[in-house]
Amino acid sequence: MQMSLEQTLDSVREKDPHQPEFHQAVEEVLSTLWPFIEKCKDYQKQGLIERFVEPERIIQFRVPWVDDAGKVHVNRGYRVQMNSAIGPYKGGLRFHPSVNLSVLKFLAFEQVLKNSLTTLPLGGGKGGADFDPKGKSDNEVMRFCQAFMTELYRHIGPETDVPAGDIGVGGREVGYMYGMYRKLRNEVTGTFTGKGLSYGGSILRPEATGYGLIYFVEAMLKTKNKEIAGQKLAISGSGNVAQFTAHKAIELDALVVTMSDSDGVVHNPDGFTMEQWQYLMELKNERRGRISELAKKFNLKFEEGAKPWQYRCDIALPCATQNELDVDDAKTLLDNGCFCISEGANMPLTLEAIHTVQEARILYAPGKASNAGGVAVSGLEMAQNSMRQHWSEAEVDNRLHTIMSCIHKACVSYGKEDEGEYTDYVTGANIAGFVKVADAMLAQGVV
Ligand SMILES: NC(=O)C1=CN([C@@H]2O[C@H](COP(=O)(O)OP(=O)(O)OC[C@H]3O[C@@H](n4cnc5c(N)ncnc54)[C@H](O)[C@@H]3O)[C@@H](O)[C@H]2O)C=CC1
Numbered sequence: 139m140q141m142s143l144e145q146t147l148d149s150v151r152e153k154d155p156h157q158p159e160f161h162q163a164v165e166e167v168l169s170t171l172w173p174f175i176e177k178c179k180d181y182q183k184q185g186l187i188e189r190f191v192e193p194e195r196i197i198q199f200r201v202p203w204v205d206d207a208g209k210v211h212v213n214r215g216y217r218v219q220m221n222s223a224i225g226p227y228k229g230g231l232r233f234h235p236s237v238n239l240s241v242l243k244f245l246a247f248e249q250v251l252k253n254s255l256t257t258l259p260l261g262g263g264k265g266g267a268d269f270d271p272k273g274k275s276d277n278e279v280m281r282f283c284q285a286f287m288t289e290l291y292r293h294i295g296p297e298t299d300v301p302a303g304d305i306g307v308g309g310r311e312v313g314y315m316y317g318m319y320r321k322l323r324n325e326v327t328g329t330f331t332g333k334g335l336s337y338g339g340s341i342l343r344p345e346a347t348g349y350g351l352i353y354f355v356e357a358m359l360k361t362k363n364k365e366i367a368g369q370k371l372a373i374s375g376s377g378n379v380a381q382f383t384a385h386k387a388i389e390l391d392a393l394v395v396t397m398s399d400s401d402g403v404v405h406n407p408d409g410f411t412m413e414q415w416q417y418l419m420e421l422k423n424e425r426r427g428r429i430s431e432l433a434k435k436f437n438l439k440f441e442e443g444a445k446p447w448q449y450r451c452d453i454a455l456p457c458a459t460q461n462e463l464d465v466d467d468a469k470t471l472l473d474n475g476c477f478c479i480s481e482g483a484n485m486p487l488t489l490e491a492i493h494t495v496q497e498a499r500i501l502y503a504p505g506k507a508s509n510a511g512g513v514a515v516s517g518l519e520m521a522q523n524s525m526r527q528h529w530s531e532a533e534v535d536n537r538l539h540t541i542m543s544c545i546h547k548a549c550v551s552y553g554k555e556d557e558g559e560y561t562d563y564v565t566g567a568n569i570a571g572f573v574k575v576a577d578a579m580l581a582q583g584v585v
């Protein structure tokens with residue numbers, strides 16, 4: 139081994155001292171991979187780990203746009219092309235004021251391992267801008283998306299880099315960006331996923347991350363001879379991932395007791411109904427309103443500034459953003475009897491929270507495994523675009539089920555401790571994701 143774990147982490151920290159989220163993701167991954175790498179001499183060759191933590195390319199650019207009042211704004215746009223050893227860069231675009239290189243590098247790094255886990259030939263990337271779509275008119279969002287694409291279009295393509303949505307980027311934004319891409323490149327290809335059904339999108343892509351998360355939870359529960367029906371679920375967020383996690387859970391007779399947004403949390407101890415879910419969909423996706431309106435409409439409790447983790451639940455599904463569940467939240471969940479935490483968001487648990495839930499030996503799945511259903515169906519959208527075909531809902535759902543079950547199997551196969559029943563899903567996901575990428579990098583030489 140050329141460097142120890144601590145030396146490797148120190149060198150990552152020293153290179154980019156102002157990137158705490160990236161350091162956190164690298165520490166989580168490398169600390170679980172290290173004992174495995176120490177046993178496999180091959181993975182100590184060719185500067186593999188140093189290359190693995192360094193993006194292949196980062197693109198940063200100016201995004202000037204004009205608001206409805208004629209005022210010029212300048213945002214910063216990025217694409218982190220992290221690793222293309224097993225396929226074209228693939229991963230979402232995030233529009234949120236908190237976007238910076240630290241956040242995008244952590245997301246791109248996680249995406250490499252996640253995409254490898256999907257069983258599909260997808261490399262990893264992530265991008266976005268520090269633009270806040272909240273409160274902007276439809277026309278302002280369109281102008282911003284078009285301005286963003288006038289630079290990004292030259293760096294992406296169906297065989298190079300295929301973006302999709304993430305926080306602040308849904309069907310509307312993908313449509314505007316794809317339209318501008320098509321105009322500038324004068325080509326109709328599957329360069330985006332999450333497209334509308336009328337122009338090459340896959341059925342079930344909007345639902346895929348949330349549905350896949352519930353399929354993964356079902357697989358985890360099965361190892362304990364439990365079912366999801368009747369379990370109390372605390373969900374955070376009310377965006378794409380939270381919405382379809384809640385939808386599948388309600389359909390399967392689980393009780394979804396919380397939903398939230400950055401203003402606060404709505405608690406419904408009896409479980410949200412489909413009627414309340416429909417209202418939320420219209421509220422968030424069409425009127426783009428605040429979740430407190432859901433509480434008001436159905437006479438439910440809304441707690442401003444609060445998180446869902448204080449309420450009693452069996453299963454916690456953080457589906458909003460990074461580091462939204464800290465060590466105190468983890469302790470509260472455990473004290474209240476929560477026995478399963480599965481991540482819909484990327485890196486929603488702090489490192490300390492992860493250590494706490496792992497010490498308690500409850501079921502705990504990292505996002506790179508449990509939320510991989512979204513990018514998996516994106517991979518299926520790319521396959522359909524290449525074939526110029528559309529698969530049916532049953533076909534896509536069936537493939538999504540199979541992929542989530544393969545990911546679960548891979549986590550158990552690398553994460554099951556020698557003696558006993560406990561599966562360390564973090565170690566399992568990290569090793570299973572790493573092996574495929576590492577083997578491809580070694581086979582292709584030092585590039
Ligand atoms: N959209 C997708 O297919 C996938 C998304 N993810 C991850 O899932 C998470 C949610 O993404 P989407 O649902 O797509 O985004 P979205 O923009 O549709 O929804 C984000 C949700 O998080 C909430 N939120 C954001 N910041 C918050 C904060 N500081 N406190 C409380 N709530 C906050 C928002 O109010 C909103 O409800 C992100 O971590 C994303 O990276 C992971 C896999 C795939």
Ligand SMILES: O=C(O)CCC(=O)C(=O)O
Nearest residue numbers: 229230302304512513516
């Ligand atoms: O579908 C995709 O390409 C991106 C999904 C994504 O951004 C994620 O998995 O975090």
